[in-house]
Amino acid sequence: MPDYQAFRVELTDKIATVTINRPEKRNAMNSAFWSEIIEIFDWVDRTDEVRVVVLAGAGEHFSSGIDLGLLAQAANLVGKDVGRSAEALRRKILELQASFNAVDRCRKPVLAAIQGYCLGGAIDLIAACDMRYATRDAQFSIKEIDMGMAADVGTLQRLPRIIGDGMMRELAFTGRHVHGDEAQRIGLVNRVWDTQAQLLEGVMQLAAEIAAKSPIAIRGTKEMIRYMRDHRVDDGLEYIATWNAAMLQSSDLRIAMAAHMSKQKPEFAD
Structure with a gap:
């Protein structure tokens, strides 16, 4: 298994555990994250031994979303010519979308195990997964609205099919935080546990059950x-x-x- 800057990947008993591994940065999504996730899910797709994927975050938080340093880099794409600036930004957004498309299009089921923060770009990520599970104290927010932008990496396209159009609009327009119990009630997550250890144990049991199927x-x-x-x-x-x-x-x-x-x-x- 190659070494990754933003992830830790392990394969045990047909289950690939893909862990966002920047706990000191609350697992913010830096430039390495966006390229490595495509490489990882290409490997998952090609490797017959992998039957199912558990996507997790190291430390106290699943992910605080896109790294602010990466947003600053995007700002540098803006020049004097509006047309050329728009073309450069559009190309960058499509590159970021491709990272989560790789998760969505993966042939193997992907289970997200979420604790702590799941903000902004992290919502885009979990919306591309097959199932989502969380701790009761997990915090979800479509944070882009508070940054003066519309979410552009999949949340607004995928989330209505998960939680319904009206609830998606409420969360997208307000940016308010949703905790684990409400997330389960609106269908954002399938199940909640009290602790991160219980969460991981429960999700791994589900993954093992799926891995045993044809x-x-x-x-x-x-x-x-x-x-x-x-x-x-x-x-x-x-x-x-x-x-x-x-x-x-x-x-x-x-x-x-x-x-x-x-x-x-x-x-x-x-």
């Missing part, structure tokens, strides 16, 4: 869920029919059926 079935399920965000029901039914025409021929189906009938735990190939 990887063919898991990938097909994620692909269909993702596809349906942007398509009609008829399109989705047509797609799953074509997809499963191939995937139902996998040995995983026979293994799962045999295990079910014999009440044994199935073992699937990577």
Whole structure:
């Protein structure tokens, strides 16, 4: 496993734990973060041994969002010519979007384990994950509004499908903080725990349960869920029919059926 500046990556029992590792900076997202996350999730996607990902933050906080130093660099892209400045800024924003698109498009399920601050760009990140879990004292905020800008790396596009349009608008327009229990109530997170240790233990148990399933079935399920965000029901039914025409021929189906009938735990190939 290569060394990363902004992350720590471990692979154990089919579970890749990807930890934002800048605790002294409240895991703020510096320039290395944005490039390394693409590299990491490309590795996750290509590595058959990885069945599921747990995304976490080292220390007391998940992430305080984009590093202010990186925002200062973006300000340097602004010159005298409006057209050229806009083109440079647009290119930079699209680069940042690509980092979280890599998480969203990953074929493996991604579970976010959130404690402490989850602010600004961190909301964009967790919105690109499959499921989110938190401690009760976790603090969520679409902070961009208080910085005089609209969130531009995925929050406004993905969050309405997670918590609903009206609640997303309230949080985006006010920037107010949401704690763990409310986050669960509005559907931002699936479950909350009292402590970070309990959170990580609980999320790892869920990850292990997913990792024990057929990887063919898991990938097909994620692909269909993702596809349906942007398509009609008829399109989705047509797609799953074509997809499963191939995937139902996998040995995983026979293994799962045999295990079910014999009440044994199935073992699937990577």
